[in-house]
């Protein structure tokens with residue numbers, strides 16, 4: 759993930775011709791599994807509200823080495839161009855993604871999946887959701903920054919066809935380099 763004094767950004771992907779690039783349609787299941795007790799428990803993606811901030815912050819602290827504060831998540835609610843989307847599975851908060859859409863550019867600010875829900879397609883669903891929504895606005899590009907050592911996140915972005923376009927040496931507080939990654943819908947038409 760990117761790291762600014764203010765919001766962290768997640769930006770882009772390494773070219774990998776062998777990677778299977780996902781279409782931007784991997785949304786939530788139409789027929790989600792029932793909860794363990796058999797009761798209906800719809801899996802959904804929905805926007806974060808003020809009442810979700812504490813739970814989202816707790817997930818962030820469980821997932822990130824340098825977590826955003828709860829106040830930071832609350833501030834995102836006040837930004838007209840910001841959207842934080844939550845993925846709920848079996849009634850539990852499984853993951854979130856925070857993105858900004860500014861002047862035709864989608865900026866992935868933060869994404870995390872709770873450790874108990876990793877490798878179950880949560881981040882794929884969230885990223886697809888955000889890219890699909892941005893597509894309805896005719897966005898030109900999506901950007902993010904990611905630690906060069908974050909192989910899991912880089913692999914995730916590569917699945918969507920993000921490509922690494924730049925590096926930012928000494929970008930994070932611990933000195934780690936950031937990859938800047940970019941996705942252009944025009945590269946994936948036809």
Ligand SMILES: CC(C)(COP(=O)(O)OP(=O)(O)OC[C@H]1O[C@@H](n2cnc3c(N)ncnc32)[C@H](O)[C@@H]1OP(=O)(O)O)[C@@H](O)C(=O)NCCC(=O)NCCS
Pocket residue numbers: 759760767768769821822853869870871872875876877878879880881882883903904905908909910911913914915917
């Ligand atoms: C990166 C992260 C968001 C992925 O979330 P996730 O819900 O587990 O990801 P998904 O299940 O949707 O996985 C999608 C794809 O990403 C890649 N991927 C995810 N985790 C991976 C891992 N540990 N190692 C290698 N590839 C991985 C794979 O290609 C995977 O597809 P596959 O399971 O079919 O192989 C999660 O590991 C996380 O929260 N990490 C800590 C926070 C973070 O680093 N955020 C990103 C900052 S830029």
